[in-house]
Amino acid sequence: MSTTAEPGPLLEVDDLVTRYPVSRGVVGTLRRRPRLQVHAVEGVSFSVGPGEMVALVGESGCGKTSTAQTVIRMVDNQGGSIRFDGRDITGMSAGGMRPLRREIQMIYQDPYESLDPRFRVRDTIEEPLLVHKLGGSSKQREQKVLEALKRAGLTPPDLFIDRFPHELSGGQRQRVAIAASLVLDPKLLVADEPVSMLDVSVRAGILSLLDGLRREGMGILMITHDLSTAAHFADRIAVMYLGRIVEEGPAQEVVRNPQHPYTRALISVVPKRDPNEQTVPQILTGETPNPVHVPSGCRFHPRCPVAEQACRTIDPSLQRPNGANVPEHRAACIVTAPGPSADEVGPDGRSAGQLAAAALRPAALALSGWWRRVWALVIDAAVVLAGGVALGGILALVPGSLGSSLRVGIGVVLFSALYFTIAHGSTGQTLGKRALGIAVRDVHGSGPIGYPRSFLRWLAFAVFTLLVVVLIIDLLFPLWDDRHQALHDKVASSSVFQV
């Protein structure tokens, strides 16, 4: 999250491209087959600020790890730029990178492989200090090692300092690996699946540790395929598909209000802890295609449930979708996430709806999930009431034999039918849900917290609303009703429909 002082981002990646050549083999070379490439990263841009945790999520092979490795300059990029702490490090030589290496540290997936089994904890953590010729006397170095152990949550440190890796649990090993990167006081930590090899019971501890470092001002780029973890711990989430970021935004916004069909599908298949809260999983067939042969147009179109003809040719770029609740939310889809058209854009580039939603947003975020649903219902009920009463009022003026309250009721039913069908038919979001940032879980309709999808359930909802409205009107507007009665009587006497 940005702080008041607003220092520039720590890491700025712009339009990054990383490709690996595919070996053609002798036969291929002789036959002059075209030289193929793995398009691992194809135009990725993002930034990580100090004190910010950004999660890169996506299926295996989508380019998450390649992005991370390019960022730390372990792999060369073919295009784009990487800036670290204001300096362009894209073409920097190994020598030039050397002083920067201590400021960017990497944490790997497997704490069993990343620690040398012959090294005691002390040696593992001291090693980076020796490599970088830091830390002064051995006394001072020991002090630093103890401090790093403490920061990594291995307390008391002297209990661990002389152990070998095999004398530690998986979680403790990962903490040692983290301590070894903390000893250099890095500004940026790149963590590639830091907990996926660990037991569930200890994962939270490691993630909280990273969260604490983030609070101390460290920037963290976390690579993960676990959306639940990203939603919980990251400030921002970037969803990758086949070398591209297809959606990006504040973590809660991305998981609660996903705009890209790929993100929506991913979110729909994440199993929830509560057996009664499972969504209808929207399962995509097949697996992430081979990044050697990237589909034309939108690279997701062959697996996309809502792809249109245009998606075969148009390669969408990241832009702020109409359905976004916050301006930093971006998605690349011309079907579900079109940007605002020029005429409805407000002074700062936001549409009226987005401005209204943004104004309600802070209040909405303060509410818990349950209350959010109730308030969404209240907002929608208010909209239906207001619109329905207006429609009913108009109906009441038309001569006829039905009572005014019945007509207002009919107005409400008609209006709510229109309101919900139109909302569901297009974006799937009602004003209430949009204002409160409630996500629509799958492309085809509502999720568990959406409104009833089936017609019968919708009918029940409409009848319920109708009854409530008739009651309220009968209680509150008897006078209004009376005044109109005179008019009705006059008209009715001349009408063919006699009571």
Added chain:
Amino acid sequence: MSREPILSVEDLHVWFDLSGGSELHAVQGVSFDLRPGERMGLVGESGCGKTTTILAMMGLLPSSASVAGSVSLDGENIMARGEDTVSPHRWKDIAMVFQGAMNAFNPVKTIGSQIVEPMELHGTATGKAARGQTRELLELVGISGDRVNNYPHEFSGGMRQRAAIALALACEPRVLLADEPTTALDVMVQAQILELLVRLTRDLGLSMILVTHDLPVVAQVCDRAAVMYAGEIVEMGAMSTIYHDPRHPYTRMLFGATPDLLGDADVISIPGAPPRLDREIVGCPFAPRCDSAFAPCATVAPRRMETSPGHEAVCHLNDHVVAKEPA
């Protein structure tokens, strides 16, 4: 589901002989029933004995293991005379998808020939019939029958996992034991495999035990769950009861350590580590890590108590006699 259990495990124990002459008590008195068509989850931390339990049910433990207790299939104890009584049922009645099976195919044999093997070995089908069935099996798990002659490396990870499931189904078993079938897979492929498993139990009437360390996966797929800790089932019951009303602190803390996509609560890890299984455990095995341990936990082993019909837990908190005793 009031039908007779198809499979019934009673007081199962497994000990491994360790090289130093000591013994590791990997499974310490596991009992449960599995009804026809039921999907049960077996969850717990690494090393709690999930794999050992189902290997014992298949009679596939190494010779260093000794087993006690009974495993009954339709009321008949198939462990009564060891290999003699298990082998007629292995693969034909009870089959298993091994942990990491998708990476265990023989790389130089076609997928088809590897599925034909168990059929011919157990005499359920041979020759042309077996090859025909193999195509059908592949189609059943969502792979085109034309790919029978493909080699494992020509399949993606998800397809190899499907093939591993087809292999387990080769002899038309009634009970499927699936050991971490989605652990190494991406979330979308995981969803595909879970959907397949649910479909198989529905269409073929299979009963299934899904072994995993991932509670949300069990929540999504299973009707019932058994939570294992240190070789013991510490809580068992309907999945929604276990989530909404856990009666063992370990279950509650395990849920608390699992992030939920849209959950607001903090995720908190469980301090400490499981106890060593090569030493005798005194009192409740979870007591040192438990946030609600009290006086008797350190010394007295808790009893298994039924807290409501079909829901049981092994914790002193449910035992009013012990819980009322002064500290």
